[in-house]
Amino acid sequence: MDEAMGLSELLRPIRSRLGAAVGLQAVAAVVAVVPFAAVAELARVLLADGPVDASRAWTVAAVAAGALVVWVLLTGLAGVIAHHADLDFQLSVRRRMVDRLGRVPLGWFTDRGAGGIGKAVQHDVDTMHHLVAHAALNLTASVLTPLVSLAYLFWVDWRMALITLIPIAVGVASIVRAAKRMGGRSAELDGAQQRISSRVVEFVEGIAVVKMFGQAGRAHRKYAQAADDFADFFLAWIAKAYRASAVAELAFSPVTVLLAVLVGGTAMVSAGQLEAVDLLPFAILGIGVAGPMQALHHYSHDVERSSAAAKRVGALLAAPELPVSPRPRLPEASRVELSRVSFGYDAQRPVLREIDLVLEPGTVTALVGASGSGKTTLAKLLPRFFDPTSGAVTIGGVDVRDIAPERLYRLVTFVLQDVQLLDATVRDNIRLARPDADDETVQRAARAAAIAERIEALPRGYDSVVGRDVRFSGGEAQRISIARAILADTPIVVLDEATAHADPESEALIQDALSELAAGRTVLVVAHRLATVVGADRIVVLDGGRIVEQGTHEELLAADGRYARMWRLQEQVGAALAGGPR
């Protein structure tokens, strides 16, 4: 019920156009019968006793011709209207999906790969094309034309009509039987397909491993198994019904209907029960009745696929948004405070518990702890990648949820571990936060981030398009992202210190750039190497989502707790292995 409403909701903007297309198609479906009926009428005129009424014969021929022209025009028009509506529909749905992607909490993305999202927006919307542009029209034509034909045939002679229906009835019965046998297992078919798909992904992604461990030259065992399972399943699945399907195919075939019509017709004409002329509509229209029904059977698969796609699109459009306050407030200061903040991606696994933390303006606060301790998650709460499940994050006393998003981003910048450059010019990449920044400003930021030289050495300089004109190394991309942050010039900066062990030239430059960025701002840094943040105003030690210790480096060493242990371990790693791993 829900999905159905989802689909009709999706289609609302083009509903009137689709309705018009269906209307035209309906008229066309009725008109389609006329030319064939006209042949029978022509026969009556030509075979009538006495002199032939030539003008009447021509009239009949003209009506048939006219009907054909009308049919071509109407179906064409219906198709064009439906396709145009579909194109507009695709654009509007894609825009809505993209819009939604820009509003969901970022946590939503972690469960779904970007590739999967791309598939939903492009592939699934494409798949719906059939549903929108074809299904309604096909259904109209495939149902209406046979119905009108049959009505006409019954009007001509109901006994012959019944005879014509015999093979069709056999065919329908067979299809129903086949569907009954196969129907219950179509979910299983989906499952088998799903398994193959995930095995392929696993196989391909892990290809290096497959190659390295002696299974080279042969497909990965699990994949091969999934392929065999799928084939076995599919053969067993169709084996249940393919005889019935083949019988239906034969029963619906024009040759079979023709045989029924001619045997019945010849018998009835011979017996004087039927005018020979009245047999003609059956020979022309009767044979064609089964065709569309068969097509209907084929279409059903496409419709199923489209509906499944529509369901996924609907689900994406229904993804919960990060709420935006209706009456946004503007913070006056940049003091950041987290009070009793808890957060979990799902209810069973809390990542942060009861965090209380204050970032005084102009100070550097470092978050340290083992991987999985929640330090990156904590940092991401400031720019509202997620909202806390309880507690509040405030800036200048205002809850971040009450700050309009565009204002929030003027307050907080985030430099990420995982650098993302856009396929745009270097200039646009740097001035991402302030698209109207002039060249002078962009260059100053690039210089501060120690990347200007590299950019200016490019043939097209700041106009070089990332990914096409230039490929930046990891370290270079890092510095461009720092230039972005410098240009954004926000009072609060959240940093992920993850640059260690890039190539040495690059690393030192990145570090210079980071120091430049940190100067004079309120900084929250996620630190991996303790040495980096020895001078921080405050070091916060996280473990299992809780703050277990905080203070300056000296205070924490003196406390001889978790931090002191981590520090000693790190020192020891350096010392013990100074001789090398021998």
Added chain:
Amino acid sequence: MIERLFTALGPEHDRALRRLLSLLGAAAVLQGLAFALLVPALRELLGGAPAGAWPWVVALALLWAGYAVVNYSGTLTGFRTGARLSRDLHHRIGDKVAQLPLAWFTADRVGGLGRLATQRVLDIMGVPANLLRQLVDASVTPLVVVAAMFLFDWRLAASMTVAAAVVALVYRAAGRRMQAADRAADRVHAAAAGRIVEFARAQPVLRAFGRTVEGHAALDAALAEQHGAGHRTLRAGVPGVLGLGAVAQASFVALLALGTHFALGGSLGAAELIAVLVLAARFVQPVILIAELGGALRVAENALEEINSLLATPTLPEPEVSRPTCGVDIELDAVRFGYDGTPVLNGLSMRVPQGAMTALVGPSGAGKTTVIKLIARFFDPDAGAVRVGGVDVRDLRTEELMSLISVVFQDVYLFDGSILDNVRIGRPDATDEEVRAAARTARVDDIAERLPGGWDAPVGEGGSRLSGGERQRISIARALLKNTPIVLFDEPTAALDAENEHALQQAMAALARDRTVLVIAHRLHTLRGADHIVVLDGGRAVEAGSHEELLALEGRYARFWRERQRAQGWRLVGRA
């Protein structure tokens, strides 16, 4: 289309396909003949001699019996061929993928493979099961009908022949226009898809800089462009589809008019005309069907083309038998290599002596990872040679080479399974005890302790539940278990927390013991511990020697070392 199907399925399906095609062809011919029988039968009935129709009806019944046999077995053969083909297609794809050089696997190709093995295979399965019959019916039956028409009235038959020729021409022209428009639309589509993936992937950055949908104009432009391309495709396609329908219908109208003219003029019997018109209706319907089949045909053709081009991708040649190796030292001799024309290695010569640890250093992009991949023969050099134990790796069979080498990459892929399963990949026939021992040596036991479920804890798809350092430790455990004389190791560049770093170093030390090791070094202590260091720059070895020798040289390595140490001592904020 049919040719492509043969190529995709391979020679072992040739017979089944030919059988199917001949069954379908026979059915289509019989169907055309059955329609032709309508003419004499109706002539007798309309001519007032219904009894004269019986022989024809009997003939039709006999024809039907033959048709029924051929049609029924054709349908069954089609279903079976379609169903069986999935197994072979999947295996052909899988075997091919396993042989492809690793350079082939770019992100978009990997994404495409998933679709290829599911949706595309299903699309192709539908070809013998449904599409082929419709195609054969729609092309053969009308021809039989036209041929039969010559028996009854050559003038009408001639006009029908002209109509058939026009239909064929319109069909081809429409097909070409569609193809061109399709190709253009595909390009636009791919561009928009790229923007969407970028938009999703770059969400954190776009959000952090306040750029939401309104801010990402490039995406909206790509969507609008896609909309425009859709309109262009539509404009290109409409005349074809409409034209085909119009021509088919027009041929019927022409026949109707011509026939009426002849009948009124007395040169054609009324009964004959009517019978011929009934027959002509059998010509029109399949042609209209072909127009409607267009979409399904294109889908199937694209699927076949995709699979065929995958199967036609060249793979690395392999010898019948390996040449025997002597020792396990590694040598690169004047090796040149580039990716898509961008040179990476420019005549690199270097040695990795047996039983020692050689470290490879150099700026990013210097080709360090390429060296490892060339040794493991992920691809072949453009010039020069890579030798292991004195034998060119191209003269070794893959199994042979792989039995000598373990590679530990930075970016480690784990299969969806338990920790133990993932370690066991190193040597599938190892006992549980051996697997655990290797895992303990690589400090994987710490990971098992951390995760609920211990050794049997699932690692998540691609290893998503583990950190990068933890994944690499599992990879080291695999290498320990595999126990090869040569280890190629790509040290992680990313920062690890103290505990992880500590564990990783211990694991690596265990692996390096008594083996020939080539390591791409990022850590100072690794360099200090290496027996031999090779400095790569600009695709060549610019310096080589021990740590002390190179420091004394005061060249690139010495500079590198100092920068490294400076970076090591860096602090985000100075001490107050």
